[in-house]
Amino acid sequence: MTVWIEGATGKAGRRVVEALTAAGVPVRAASRHPGEPSASVTPVRFDWYDESTWTPAVGDAEAVFLKGLDSDDDAAAIMTRFLAASSVSQVVLMSAVGVDRTPEVAPRRAVELAVERSGRSWTILRPSWFLQNFDEDEWVFAGALREKNELYAGSGKSRVGFTDTRDLADAAVAVLTEEGHEGRGYTITGPDQLTFGEMAELLAEVSGRPIHHVDATPSEHRAHFAKSGRPEAWVNHMLHLFELVRAGVFSPVTEDFEHLTGKKPRTPRQYAEENWQPRALPAKG
Ligand SMILES: NC(=O)c1ccc[n+]([C@@H]2O[C@H](COP(=O)([O-])OP(=O)(O)OC[C@H]3O[C@@H](n4cnc5c(N)ncnc54)[C@H](OP(=O)(O)O)[C@@H]3O)[C@@H](O)[C@H]2O)c1
Known part of the structure; x- marks a missing residue:
């Protein structure tokens, strides 16, 4: 195949x-x-x-x-x-x-x-929301994190069951290569429900940088996304996603990943420790 x-x-x-x-x-x-x-x-x-x-x-x-x-x-x-x-x-x-x-x-x-x-x-x-948004998606979070140590997210105190795209990929392999998944839907999440404030604290702890959550208002958020130069439809889509975050839509955690793969999903801490450690400085000659 x-x-x-x-x-x-x-x-x-x-x-x-x-x-x-x-x-x-x-x-x-x-x-x-x-x-x-x-x-x-x-x-x-x-x-x-x-x-x-x-x-x-x-x-x-x-x-x-x-x-x-x-x-x-x-x-x-x-x-x-x-x-x-x-x-x-x-x-x-x-x-x-x-x-x-x-x-x-x-x-x-x-x-x-x-x-x-x-x-x-x-x-x-x-x-659920991808952990890789924090380091790979310039306009969702990565740019503001890199340049200003800001986790810019109008999320309030709502929780999210952040997932690692490597787990999503393993789930995709399971449903593409094994029998029994026809006509079914699976909700793929990580094991932990974190607020964006807690995620910022985790990234700060692991990276040693003063990363903090900026709980932007919808109009501040619109202005932030508009700076991307992307189409208005994308800006509206992003603002809608944060409305859903504030409504708690992304807060569930499920066991679907474990049922599909037999493995535990990766945690936000595992992701942070693999991707946010301070880079070792070269020794002075
Ligand atoms: N990000 C999240 O947290 C999250 C959470 C849940 C679900 N999702 C879903 O995941 C999807 C986004 O996946 P992602 O984050 O992996 O995407 P991504 O990192 O933004 O990458 C987009 C991919 O699509 C290609 N692409 C862009 N425009 C295209 C076009 N007109 N025709 C064909 N290919 C095009 C890009 O390559 P080229 O530029 O070379 O074409 C790239 O390979 C969305 O549908 C979203 O609903 C995302």
């Missing part, structure tokens, strides 16, 4: 590529700017907004790992067209915690329904 992976250079997709190839599964790694090929990875150019790239990119893959478009009102219609044009038999969609409890017309739920109604064997993974 060959698996086609969308968003293959992103925080999640990159780990899915690594985990599948480690499991011996050949992959086609799709993005607008594909990377270098290797023995079991075929990078392919794919753009949701250029339909001529769709069929050649998927090629002979039998299964797909999809994340879809999340700040586009037409995301569900685009997903429906994409799946109708492809001959894959198995679809794994990465959605997000709580999307299954939103109305059918909500954009992310509409994408889930496009997959569920595609006539293919489907499974949906619904991860």
